[in-house]
Amino acid sequence: MSRLFDDLLQPLGDKQRDALVAAWAALEYGSEPASEAALPALRDAALRHSLDQMLHRTGRTLIHAGAYLWTSGYRDDIAAELKTNGWGVLPPLERAALTLVLIHSVAIPRAEGRLAEDVWESPHPTTPTHLRKLSQVHGQRRLSDALQWLRAAGLVRVVRGADPEMAGASYVPGPALGRLTPAARQRLQENLILAVGPDTALATAITVRRNLGRPQQ
Amino acid sequence: MSDADAALWWARARAEGPLRMPSATRTPAGMLRLVERGGEHCWLLPRPPDDVTPAVLRELGMQALAVEFPNETRRVLAAALRCCWPDAQTSPWPGQLATVREVLDVFDQLAPGRGEEAVHRLGTAALRRLHASRWLDVDNEARRVGLGPRVATWPDQDLPALRELRGELPSPRPGPERNR
Numbered sequence: 001m002s003r004l005f006d007d008l009l010q011p012l013g014d015k016q017r018d019a020l021v022a023a024w025a026a027l028e029y030g031s032e033p034a035s036e037a038a039l040p041a042l043r044d045a046a047l048r049h050s051l052d053q054m055l056h057r058t059g060r061t062l063i064h065a066g067a068y069l070w071t072s073g074y075r076d077d078i079a080a081e082l083k084t085n086g087w088g089v090l091p092p093l094e095r096a097a098l099t100l101v102l103i104h105s106v107a108i109p110r111a112e113g114r115l116a117e118d119v120w121e122s123p124h125p126t127t128p129t130h131l132r133k134l135s136q137v138h139g140q141r142r143l144s145d146a147l148q149w150l151r152a153a154g155l156v157r158v159v160r161g162a163d164p165e166m167a168g169a170s171y172v173p174g175p176a177l178g179r180l181t182p183a184a185r186q187r188l189q190e191n192l193i194l195a196v197g198p199d200t201a202l203a204t205a206i207t208v209r210r211n212l213g214r215p216q217q
Numbered sequence: 218m219s220d221a222d223a224a225l226w227w228a229r230a231r232a233e234g235p236l237r238m239p240s241a242t243r244t245p246a247g248m249l250r251l252v253e254r255g256g257e258h259c260w261l262l263p264r265p266p267d268d269v270t271p272a273v274l275r276e277l278g279m280q281a282l283a284v285e286f287p288n289e290t291r292r293v294l295a296a297a298l299r300c301c302w303p304d305a306q307t308s309p310w311p312g313q314l315a316t317v318r319e320v321l322d323v324f325d326q327l328a329p330g331r332g333e334e335a336v337h338r339l340g341t342a343a344l345r346r347l348h349a350s351r352w353l354d355v356d357n358e359a360r361r362v363g364l365g366p367r368v369a370t371w372p373d374q375d376l377p378a379l380r381e382l383r384g385e386l387p388s389p390r391p392g393p394e395r396n397r
Binding site: 005009017030032038039058059078079081085088151154 | 224231346349
């Protein structure tokens, strides 16, 4: 048994312990958020608190993902440390490809009022035309590899047949985006503004605030 | 090592996969330490509560992140276990090295009739995925395959079924490479 969780698991009876471990696995391994209906440890406030403590010890936190739905994500302080150390940071091409998907599937539809605030699942696909014809990303093969990597990580999801002009897969943001904390979503929203409108007043305000070192976590 | 350190190690392993570190690195709380052949490096992997695996998702009616070409990927992993796990009474990891040809030959026998080019293409792509996720350790220059550190996380209770499966798989047929 794992020493890290001993003091949280040992006092529990078998049934509660199994419920807690199953919920931990559902949150950490599942591709989609876990439902309270299926997992007693998510319904019970005391067990849910223990679950959050288990996650906390591994750099993770419980994230509310809608009515009766939960998932897990990196704690904001831990995400900042990972970034500072360069651990698990997306390589430039993968980051560029993900940014393109977020711009076409989230930022533009949101600016046009077709997608609500703070929603990262999108029905608006980023097409091969967006990715390969209109973008400044060079190297088709490398872009394909980057998209494959993003798919495997759950950061993008394939949509077929969305582009009448070009063959190939289209993409929408993947389920991993649902694992962002509210602070991380806010940071991503600001980064999208900086990416698509660097000369706007809003971008200037974000830059000034960040330079003043106000907390953005 | 403090709790805060353990949290960062766990998060790093979540982000990067199993971590290959110098052997002098202390083992963070709750992590599994696997010393590599040669002893200079070790792998650090998170050890989940009660060694729970993603297999529990099936019981819960949930899905894990999809693996691309899941059938081919599973067959190549099975073929590698057949070739790299010589003594089924021992633990599978670290096992022994096999050649890429041997692994792809077993893979070919598991789903015959696809032609050399298709076996090579599908097998190589699966080897790349399994290497990236550290189920296998593939050295493309030396054309060698070893088992990756994730194989060591196979829970003890699942090993009898794995042994049985391994016993049912065909052996690699003799080929031009004999440089084990």
